[in-house]
Every structure is written in structure tokens, then in C-alpha cells.
Amino acid sequence: MDKGILWRGGLIIVFGLAIWFGYSLSGDMxxxxxxxxxxxxxxxxxxxxxxxxxxxxxxxWNPQTKAQQEIGHIYAFRDDGxxxxxxxxxxxxxxxxxxxxxxxFAIAQAYKSGQGFEESLENAYxxxxxxxxxxxxxxxxxxxxxxxxxxxxxxxxMASAEKAIKACIxxxxxxxxx
Numbered sequence: 001m002d003k004g005i006l007w008r009g010g011l012i013i014v015f016g017l018a019i020w021f022g023y024s025l026s027g028d029m030x031x032x033x034x035x036x037x038x039x040x041x042x043x044x045x046x047x048x049x050x051x052x053x054x055x056x057x058x059x060x061w062n063p064q065t066k067a068q069q070e071i072g073h074i075y076a077f078r079d080d081g082x083x084x085x086x087x088x089x090x091x092x093x094x095x096x097x098x099x100x101x102x103x104x105f106a107i108a109q110a111y112k113s114g115q116g117f118e119e120s121l122e123n124a125y126x127x128x129x130x131x132x133x134x135x136x137x138x139x140x141x142x143x144x145x146x147x148x149x150x151x152x153x154x155x156x157x158m159a160s161a162e163k164a165i166k167a168c169i170x171x172x173x174x175x176x177x178x
Contacts, residue, residue, distance in 0.1 A: 029063050032070060041078045045071055052091070065098030072103060076116070085116030096127075097173045104131035104173075105142050112149065122157045123177045125149040126164045130176065133169055 028047055035044035052067035072091035075084045089110050095103035108127035110116040117123070125146050132142035150158065168176035 029067065032067070036070065036074060039078075039080070041074050041080065041082070044074055048074075052094070065095045065100045065103070068092075068095035068098065069100045069103045069106075072106060076106070076110075085110065089116035093178045096130075096176070099134075099173065101131045101134050101138070101142070105138070105145075107178075108142075108145065108149075120177075121149050121152050122161050123164075125153060125158075126161050126168065126177055129161075129165045130168050130173070133165075 028051055032044045032047035032051075035041075035047055048067040048071050051063055052071055055062050055064040068091050072088045072095060075091065076088035077083065089107060092100075092103040092106045092110070096107055104127055107117075108124045108131060111120045111127060112124035113119070128142050128146035128149060132139050132146055150161075153161065164177055
């Protein structure tokens with residue numbers, strides 16, 4: 001038998017086992033998404049919170065920032081009248097420090113609307129630019145939003161915002177306007 005065929009077959013089995021292992025370990029994230037889509041918001045938060053706090057034992061995928069982002073979304077967008085923007089921005093801030101562009105853009109929108117933060121078009125611009133800095137699927141949308149916010153800023157605010165953007169990106173999202 002050809003050694004190349006055995007080698008490729010072995011690789012396929014190893015990759016298949018890795019995928020199965022990862023899928024089985026990610027069950028809590030799927031359970032949280034199912035609870036959220038079923039509008040069992042408190043249950044979803046209870047499922048996501050240990051992952052958001054402690055991360056995961058999965059060596060090649062850590063859903064910690066995704067769980068933080070999801071908790072923020074639940075707090076902000078629940079439709080049972082129990083939304084809590086202060087909690088939402090707390091979780092989005094944690095996820096943004098982990099590099100979540102979705103959480104970073106959510107912070108931009110919170111600053112723009114004044115929900116969870118004091119309204120600040122300058123900070124909304126900063127966060128939209130930070131989110132748009134990466135090669136994400138929504139990068140163009142983030143940059144369009146940033147340009148729209150920039151139209152309402154003075155020259156001094158733009159200069160201050162540009163410094164804040166650079167500091168935020170250079171510090172890996174630690175030295176940002178939270």
C-alpha cells in the first residue's frame with residue numbers, strides 16, 4: 001500500500017477528531033445561543049457567564065470574548081423590558097479588550113446614542129474607527145459610520161480622536177475611552 005495514501009488518511013482522521021473534539025467542547029456556546037434565541041435571556045446569561053469569566057479549556061479556540069459580547073447584546077437588546085445598558089457596555093468593554101470588533105462597534109453606537117455612556121460623538125467616532133481598523137466583514141459599515149460621525153466633530157475633537165484611536169490600537173485596546 002502506498003505510504004502517501006496512509007499518511008493522508010491519517011491526517012484526515014486526526015483533523016476529523018480535532019473538529020469533533022472542538023465541536024463537543026463548544027456545546028455551552030451553542031446552548032447559550034439556543035437559550036437566547038428562545039428568549040430565555042437569564043438562562044443564556046447563566047450559560048455564557050462562566051465562559052466569559054474563565055475562558056475555555058479548548059486549546060485552539062477560546063470563546064471568552066464571544067461570550068462577553070453575547071452577554072452585552074443580551075443586556076442591551078432583550079425584549080422583555082429588562083434591558084440594562086450599563087451592564088451591556090461593561091461586557092462590551094471587556095470583549096473589546098479581547099479584540100471583538102462587534103463589541104467595539106456596539107460601544108461606538110452606545111456612545112452615539114447616549115445609552116450606557118454619556119453621549120459623545122467623538123468617542124463614537126473613535127470606537128467606529130477602532131472597529132473599522134481590522135479586516136472584518138463589516139469593516140466598510142464601521143468606517144461609513146465613523147465618517148458620518150466625523151462630520152459633526154470640530155478640528156480639535158478630530159485631533160483628540162485621532163490620538164485616542166492610535167493609543168487604543170497601539171495598546172491592544174487597553175488605553176481606550178471606556
